[in-house]
Amino acid sequence: MHSKAGIPVVNQDQSPVTKALLEAGNKWEESVILNKLKNNAINNVIIPAGEGALHERSHPIETSLEIFSKLKTGDAVYQPTILVSARFYQKYHLSPEICRFSACRPDLIRVVEKERGEICLQVIDVKASEELSSSHRTQATLYALMMKDVLEKSNIDMQVDLNQAGIWLNGKDELFNLNFNMKIIEEFLHYRLPEILQSPLESVPWHVHNRCELCDFYQYCRKEAEESNSVSLVPYLSVSGRKYMREAEWDHKTSINSLSELEAFLDKKEADDILSN
Ligand code: SF4
Known part of the structure; x- marks a missing residue:
């Protein structure tokens, strides 16, 4: 079908x-x-x-x-x-x-x-x-x-x-x-x-966001987000916000992809300034 x-x-x-x-x-x-x-x-x-x-x-x-x-x-x-x-x-x-x-x-x-x-x-x-x-x-x-x-x-x-x-x-x-x-x-x-x-x-960028629920592939992508503990699980994270984290231009270009990476990043004192970008 x-x-x-x-x-x-x-x-x-x-x-x-x-x-x-x-x-x-x-x-x-x-x-x-x-x-x-x-x-x-x-x-x-x-x-x-x-x-x-x-x-x-x-x-x-x-x-x-x-x-x-x-x-x-x-x-x-x-x-x-x-x-x-x-x-x-x-x-x-x-x-x-x-x-x-x-x-x-x-x-x-x-x-x-x-x-x-x-x-x-x-x-x-x-x-x-x-x-x-x-x-x-x-x-x-x-x-x-x-x-x-x-x-x-x-x-x-x-x-x-x-x-x-x-x-x-x-x-x-x-x-x-x-x-x-x-x-x-x-x-x-x-x-x-x-x-x-x-x-x-693995190198194709993706992000499950609010409009994905209308997509035929939603269940598949949602499962992948859960299995990889992805930052995509953060509600209302925009596509450009996800891209900004993935392409990290700061701190030795340490990309943020998982929730645990995000958690570690948020402990840094410069995190607020970086995210405000
Ligand atoms: S559900 Fe998956 S394939 Fe569909 S728009 Fe979202 S990320 Fe893309």
């Missing part, structure tokens, strides 16, 4: 809080699909067939390709499934030996008209949050890059909107410019991702 964002699900355990947050997000998404589309000049939303809850349905890969090839002005497709081709890996020099993108499901792909009446497909993601965040932009940008690959590989005569993508938030819709995000993500895929994936596991 795979998550929506295309990464493997390793653990289905979720706390009541996480479940409540996810359910609220799903309800919001459904209300958007059912009520809000008309305000966005979308007349025809192609919704996957089925009896279950809307957010649990998706169009299979082949059906999605067929739908993309037939979309016209005023159409949108809800939760198509896309899977990148070998060319996507080659483009960023990613070896399938170390990295695999699983199938993923953008919330909505809609047809937009560009100058001179040409149409293209625009990625829309629906989020039950108040503000647009960098993770929303990253997800929608990645979907746009993946869509481009999928359409080209399948010889579908349709362009992807590589200038803009949309995030529909709780209360407002945001269209954002893809150019800047695309440069960062392509550079990440090309250079940083292979570096991360080929590093020895």
Whole structure:
């Protein structure tokens, strides 16, 4: 089984809080699909067939390709499934030996008209949050890059909107410019991702923090934090705070990783000054 964002699900355990947050997000998404589309000049939303809850349905890969090839002005497709081709890996020099993108499901792909009446497909993601965040932009940008690959590989005569993508938030819709995000993500895929994936596991920095509870890997990381008695167990320690301790630029660069190292450090008289940095 795979998550929506295309990464493997390793653990289905979720706390009541996480479940409540996810359910609220799903309800919001459904209300958007059912009520809000008309305000966005979308007349025809192609919704996957089925009896279950809307957010649990998706169009299979082949059906999605067929739908993309037939979309016209005023159409949108809800939760198509896309899977990148070998060319996507080659483009960023990613070896399938170390990295695999699983199938993923953008919330909505809609047809937009560009100058001179040409149409293209625009990625829309629906989020039950108040503000647009960098993770929303990253997800929608990645979907746009993946869509481009999928359409080209399948010889579908349709362009992807590589200038803009949309995030529909709780209360407002945001269209954002893809150019800047695309440069960062392509550079990440090309250079940083292979570096991360080929590093020895022990040398990859990590930190379990408050947002981790929504992550599919939470149980795994939490267990590792407990087993290694990590400073990650300190409530509300920020990602940058954890990085500051790990990269220790003081006292012979003695890195602080475990709670016992933190305890010994706090006994030093200069500890307050260092931490206030
Ligand atoms: S550190 Fe947090 S965000 Fe990163 S994989 Fe673990 S649980 Fe997920």
